[in-house]
Amino acid sequence: xxxxxxxxxxxxxxxxxxxxxxxxxxxxxxxxxxxxxxxxxxxxxxxxxxxxxxxxxxxxxxxxxxxxxxxxxxxxxxxxxxxxxxxxxxxxxxxxxxxxxxxxxxxxxxxxxxxxxxxxxxxxxxxxxxxxxxxxxxxxxxxxxxxxxxxxxxxxxxxxxxxxxxxxxxxxxxxxxxxxxxxxxxxxxxxxxxxxxxxxxxxxxxxxxxxxxxxxxxxxxxxxxxxxxxxxxxxxxxxxxxxxxxxxxxxxxxxxxxxxxxxxxxxxxxxxxxxxxxxxxxxxxxxxxxxxxxxxxxxxxxxxxxxxxxxxxxxxxxxxxxxxxxxxxxxxxxxxxxxxxxxxxxxxxxxxxxxxxxxxxxxxxxxxxxxxxxxxxxxxxxxxxxxxxxxxxxxxxxxxxxxxxxxxxxxxxxxxxxxxxxxxxxxxxxxxxxxxxxxxxxxxxxxxxxxxxxxxxxxxxxxxxxxxxxxxxxxxxxxxxxxxxxxxxxxxxxxxxxxxxxxxxxxxxxxxxxxxxxxxxxxxxxxxxxxxxxxxxxxxxxxxxxxxxxxxxxxxxxxxxxxxxxxxxxxxxxxxxxxxxxxxxxxxxxxxxxxxxxxxxxxxxxxxxxxxxxxxxxxxxxxxxxxxxxxxxxxxxxxxxxxxxxxxxxxxxxxxxxxxxxxxxxxxxxxxxxxxxxxxxxxxxxxxxxxxxx
Numbered sequence: 001x002x003x004x005x006x007x008x009x010x011x012x013x014x015x016x017x018x019x020x021x022x023x024x025x026x027x028x029x030x031x032x033x034x035x036x037x038x039x040x041x042x043x044x045x046x047x048x049x050x051x052x053x054x055x056x057x058x059x060x061x062x063x064x065x066x067x068x069x070x071x072x073x074x075x076x077x078x079x080x081x082x083x084x085x086x087x088x089x090x091x092x093x094x095x096x097x098x099x100x101x102x103x104x105x106x107x108x109x110x111x112x113x114x115x116x117x118x119x120x121x122x123x124x125x126x127x128x129x130x131x132x133x134x135x136x137x138x139x140x141x142x143x144x145x146x147x148x149x150x151x152x153x154x155x156x157x158x159x160x161x162x163x164x165x166x167x168x169x170x171x172x173x174x175x176x177x178x179x180x181x182x183x184x185x186x187x188x189x190x191x192x193x194x195x196x197x198x199x200x201x202x203x204x205x206x207x208x209x210x211x212x213x214x215x216x217x218x219x220x221x222x223x224x225x226x227x228x229x230x231x232x233x234x235x236x237x238x239x240x241x242x243x244x245x246x247x248x249x250x251x252x253x254x255x256x257x258x259x260x261x262x263x264x265x266x267x268x269x270x271x272x273x274x275x276x277x278x279x280x281x282x283x284x285x286x287x288x289x290x291x292x293x294x295x296x297x298x299x300x301x302x303x304x305x306x307x308x309x310x311x312x313x314x315x316x317x318x319x320x321x322x323x324x325x326x327x328x329x330x331x332x333x334x335x336x337x338x339x340x341x342x343x344x345x346x347x348x349x350x351x352x353x354x355x356x357x358x359x360x361x362x363x364x365x366x367x368x369x370x371x372x373x374x375x376x377x378x379x380x381x382x383x384x385x386x387x388x389x390x391x392x393x394x395x396x397x398x399x400x401x402x403x404x405x406x407x408x409x410x411x412x413x414x415x416x417x418x419x420x421x422x423x424x425x426x427x428x429x430x431x432x433x434x435x436x437x438x439x440x441x442x443x444x445x446x447x448x449x450x451x452x453x454x455x456x457x458x459x460x461x462x463x464x465x466x467x468x469x470x471x472x473x474x475x476x477x478x479x480x481x482x483x484x485x486x487x488x489x490x491x492x493x494x495x496x497x498x499x500x501x502x503x504x505x506x507x508x509x510x511x512x513x514x515x516x517x518x519x520x521x522x523x524x525x526x527x528x529x530x531x532x533x534x535x536x537x538x539x540x541x542x543x544x545x546x547x548x549x550x551x552x553x554x555x556x557x558x559x560x561x562x563x564x565x566x567x568x569x570x571x572x573x574x575x576x577x578x579x580x581x582x583x584x585x586x587x588x589x590x591x592x593x594x595x596x597x598x599x600x601x602x603x604x605x606x607x608x609x610x611x612x613x614x615x616x617x618x619x620x621x622x623x624x625x626x627x628x629x630x631x632x633x634x635x636x637x638x639x640x641x642x643x644x645x646x647x648x649x650x651x652x653x654x655x656x657x658x659x660x661x662x663x664x665x666x667x668x669x670x671x672x673x674x675x676x677x678x679x680x681x682x683x684x685x686x687x688x689x690x691x692x693x694x
Contacts (some may be wrong), residue, residue, distance in 0.1 A: 015497070023372030030376035033202065058146070061292075063301040067308025069200035069292045070105075074309075075207060075316065080378055081160035083316055084324030084358035088335050091232075091254025091325065092684065093266040095317040099257070100276060102310040102677050104283040106670055109306035111553060112284045113293050115467050117302070118557070118653050124285055124463070125400045130564075131466050131551040132474035132543060135404065140481060142400035144455065145287060149389050150428060152451055153288075157386055160355075211319030218326040218364045229255060232325050235332045237342070242336040243505070250328075258685040268685065270519030277526045278456035278519075285463040287392040298655040300662045307669050314680075320358065324393040327357035334360060393425050394418040408482045453518045453525065454492050458484025461529035470552050473543045476536035480529050487528065491521055550653065559653050 061069075074350050086094040121127045125145070129138035219225050231544045232249050240248045253259045258268035283289055297301035328335045335357045337343040340350040347353035362374045398418040402409060409417070458481050498509040507514055516524075546563040658666070 013505075015303070018294065021371045023375060026369055026372030027379070029378050030206070030373075030379075041624070060297055061295045061301065061305075062297065063308060064305030065198070065201050065300060065307030066292055066296045067312065068204040070289055070305060070309040071312040072200035072204040072207065073288055073292065074101075074313075078156040078160040081355050081359045082156075083320045083475065084327065084361075085354035085356075087321035087324030088328040088357040089354040090251055090265050091256070091354070092317065093257055093259060095321050095684075096257045096266060096271060096681070097226050097275075097279070097318045098313045099677050099681055100271075100279055101283055102313045102673065104276070104279055105306045105310045105313070106673065107280070108290070108293070109286045109303040110670070111508075112381040112463070112467055113302050113306075114299055114556045114656055115551060115553055116290060116653050117299055122291075123396050123399045124287055124290060125396060127551070128462075128466070128477070132477055133547055133548060133564075135476055137474065137477055137481070138400050139404065140478075141459070142396045144459075145396060146393055148451065148455065149393050150425070153389050154386065154425075157382055157389075160382075174405055178298055206376060208312075208315060209505050210370075210376075211315065211323075213370065214362060214374060215319050218330075218361060222326055228322070228329075231329045235328045235336060237333050237339070239333070239337070239342050241339050248338045250337065256327075256685060256687070257681060264517075267517055267519060270517050274523030274526065276522070277460050278452055278522045280464070281452075281456035281460040285459060286418060287396055288389060291392055291395060291525060298658075300658045300666065301585045303670075304667050307666070307673060310673050310677075314676075316478065323361055324357040324384060325353075327361040328354075330364065331360055331557045332359075365629045390422045390425055394422045397421045451492070453521050454488030455484065457522050457525040458488075461526060461533060465530070465533050465551050469537075470548050470554065471537050471542060473531060473537050473540055475540045476533045479536050480532045483532050484525060484529050487525060556656060557653055564596070609691055628691070 013496055080471065083094055083098075102665045116124070116127060119127055121130060123142070125138040125141040128141060131137060219228075222231055224230065230570055232254065235250060236248045252267075253263065255265070257264045258271060261267050261269050278508050293305060296305060333474050334346045337346055337353050338369075344350050344355050347356050355663075359378075359448070362371065362378075366374055395418070398421070402414065402417050461484075462472075462477045466477065494513055498513050500509070501507055544563075549558045549560050549562050550556055
């Protein structure tokens with residue numbers, strides 16, 4: 001090695017303590033609790049055999065469950081790995097994303113959500129079809145979201161979860177992931193969104209409890225919070241190549257959120273003006289987040305959920321990012337290594353080992369039992385993220401894609417398709433692990449950011465203008481998405497061709513790649529998307545007036561009947577004659593097994609084997625069959641039909657109404673959370689605090 005390098009004898013690496021029997025018992029107990037919760041939700045969710053019950057949890061969730069589920073589905077294992085790693089590498093700047101999410105969540109609750117609830121949709125692509133008509137935008141967005149979930153969210157969860165498992169136990173990645181995916185699939189497939197949200201709530205509190213405990217122990221380990229700043233700035237590895245001296249030292253701006261306009265990590269103008277719109281795509285229009293809000297009892301509970309999730313988004317700074325910084329202080333040779341040889345020895349990566357900051361801290365500081373709790377918390381984050389994604393993918397495929405293949409699919413068929421697609425996603429995710437293992441951590445981050453810069457601004461623009469600007473029409477939405485995709489793809493290809501060099505090596509990339517930060521690119525793409533939307537809308541025909549009913553913020557309370565809704569049928573036309581009853585019986589014959597008589601329908605349940613009965617109950621199909629058999633009014637008065645269901649869609653408007661007390665509580669809390677967020681942004685972005693507090 002070069003003599004100009006600072007070389008010390010590498011510290012002796014003792015075998016890292018593994019999980020003891022008590023730790024394993026805690027992990028097993030946790031999984032049993034999660035499975036029990038899943039089965040309990042199966043029993044509680046009486047209508048999980050219906051589309052509404054399976055995909056929107058029957059729309060009866062309270063603000064506590066909604067808020068906890070939103071937070072847990074967002075804070076996956078990639079946050080414990082990625083946020084802590086960023087804290088170790090560059091300080092608290094990454095916390096700006098969390099504070100920004102706190103504010104954007106309230107935009108979702110007060111601007112977007114009232115419209116989504118009033119429109120009475122299951123998925124956001126479905127909303128676009130209702131707003132503009134046609135299927136091309138709905139199909140495009142659904143397919144795009146499914147691809148995003150597979151190649152970014154699922155891959156990132158599996159990659160970050162694998163890092164923790166490797167550090168903790170050294171288990172085979174495939175065996176570990178298969179077990180996790182199997183447990184996640186059980187909780188997702190059986191109870192639907194209700195099961196996911198109940199388990200999310202438990203996982204939320206497990207993550208918070210474990211994170212707070214680790215933070216407390218980590219701060220004590222460095223002698224108190226007052227030692228964080230001075231000791232962090234002194235944390236550097238013992239082996240430093242001559243060309244990486246600057247890279248080995250913590251940055252002077254480590255304790256600033258928003259940094260100079262040309263900063264490599266967090267330029268304040270790019271973040272506020274560009275990244276905000278990219279983040280709106282996730283928090284305002286992503287199926288995983290919005291689906292939980294749509295499951296609330298009403299708008300008051302949904303907005304309460306966004307407020308709770310917003311307050312919880314303050315926690316990652318204290319329970320993830322600061323512990324990551326302390327990990328650098330305690331293990332500088334491992335966490336902050338810059339020499340490629342040393343880094344590969346530590347974490348099998350030549351680009352750096354900051355990703356191991358959090359698991360390294362857990363294994364070093366937590367005693368037996370509590371170490372198992374943290375292991376459970378990390379696995380909770382992984383399972384929570386995956387279960388949320390699987391359920392949302394199942395929802396979009398069933399609602400937005402399958403009707404194009406089978407327009408007249410029955411409710412039972414939709415339930416089977418939704419669950420089957422979940423297993424297909426799991427199989428594809430396992431196959432994708434091979435690709436994840438071949439990707440370095442830095443490349444994975446660049447890949448995710450490139451995908452975000454390609455897709456986020458056009459989608460956020462289209463949804464935003466659709467909600468607030470009635471003149472926005474279908475051609476404008478379509479061409480905005482297409483043009484944005486083309487421009488973003490060009491940037492993505494150039495980023496692949498001209499990759500950012502490792503720290504310490506000269507940057508020979510073209511200026512238009514090197515000097516345009518991805519946040520500034522998001523701003524440019526947003527401006528282009530807005531101009532395209534406005535221009536195309538003004539030169540083409542306006543949207544039909546009936547499509548604006550309950551699909552914009554200004555018409556959310558409009559209870560008029562849309563032209564694409566079936567008007568209610570008078571009671572007389574819904575009465576069934578004797579011939580109708582026979583026709584209905586004939587339709588039931590289609591479901592009979594070969595050789596089964598029509599009269600056997602009355603005693604069919606008695607003839608089904610126990611295994612088949614368990615399977616039907618386990619998957620929730622019995623609700624579908626019961627709803628079908630009960631569709632005939634036993635008194636022969638009328639038939640509960642899809643015609644009446646369409647007319648009852650106006651109940652979405654009723655869910656928007658709030659009492660005076662609810663308005664006062666919600667708006668007061670909203671004002672408090674906005675003031676708190678602005679204060680934190682301002683305080684931690686001004687240089688004076690650097691000299692006064694850690």
